[in-house]
Amino acid sequence: MAYDHYATVCQPLRYTEIMSHHLCLQMVATTLFCGFSNSTVHTILMLRLPWCGQNQIDHLFCEVPALLKLACVDTSANMAKIFASSVIFLLVPLGLILVSYSYIGTAVLRIRSAEGRFKDFNTCTSHLAVVLLFYGMGISMYLQPPSSDSQDRDKMVSLFYPMLNPSSTH
Incomplete structure (x- = not known):
C-alpha cells in the first residue's frame, strides 16, 4: 500500500504503468510465499521440541514465543x-515503508494548493498510523529483550495486536 501511495503521489502520470496488474500479483504472491514459508519453518522447528510439565500456555494467544516456554x-x-526472521519481516518492511513515506511527504510539501496538501496528508497519515501501530505491536512482541515483566507486557500487547492483524488469532 505504501508503494501504491508513492506511485499515486510521486508519479501520478505513470501510475497505471508502475502499478500494473502483473506487479500487483507479484507483490501478493511474494507476501503470501514469505508469510507461509516463515510460519512453516517456525512451526516445524517448534514441533521438533520435547514438551513436558505444564501443558497450559501462560498467554492469551498461541504465539510461538509463548509455546516455546513449554519446551523441556x-x-x-x-x-x-x-x-532474525522478525528483523527481516518487521524492520526491513517498516524501513522501506518509512522511506516511501518520506518521498511522499516531500512530494506533498511541493503541492501548491493547501487543499491538495491536506487531502494527500490526510490519506497518507491514516495509513501510516495503522502501519506504525501494526509494526509497533509486532516489534514489541517479537523484538523486545526478555525481562521480568515481559510475560505481563506480552499479554497486554497481545490484546491489541489481533485488532490490527485478525489472522494472528487463528
Missing part, C-alpha cells in the same frame, strides 16, 4: 531464529 530444552536457538 533450551530454546535459545529457536528464539534467535524468531529474532
Whole structure:
C-alpha cells in the first residue's frame, strides 16, 4: 500500500504503468510465499521440541514465543531464529515503508494548493498510523529483550495486536 501511495503521489502520470496488474500479483504472491514459508519453518522447528510439565500456555494467544516456554530444552536457538526472521519481516518492511513515506511527504510539501496538501496528508497519515501501530505491536512482541515483566507486557500487547492483524488469532 505504501508503494501504491508513492506511485499515486510521486508519479501520478505513470501510475497505471508502475502499478500494473502483473506487479500487483507479484507483490501478493511474494507476501503470501514469505508469510507461509516463515510460519512453516517456525512451526516445524517448534514441533521438533520435547514438551513436558505444564501443558497450559501462560498467554492469551498461541504465539510461538509463548509455546516455546513449554519446551523441556533450551530454546535459545529457536528464539534467535524468531529474532532474525522478525528483523527481516518487521524492520526491513517498516524501513522501506518509512522511506516511501518520506518521498511522499516531500512530494506533498511541493503541492501548491493547501487543499491538495491536506487531502494527500490526510490519506497518507491514516495509513501510516495503522502501519506504525501494526509494526509497533509486532516489534514489541517479537523484538523486545526478555525481562521480568515481559510475560505481563506480552499479554497486554497481545490484546491489541489481533485488532490490527485478525489472522494472528487463528
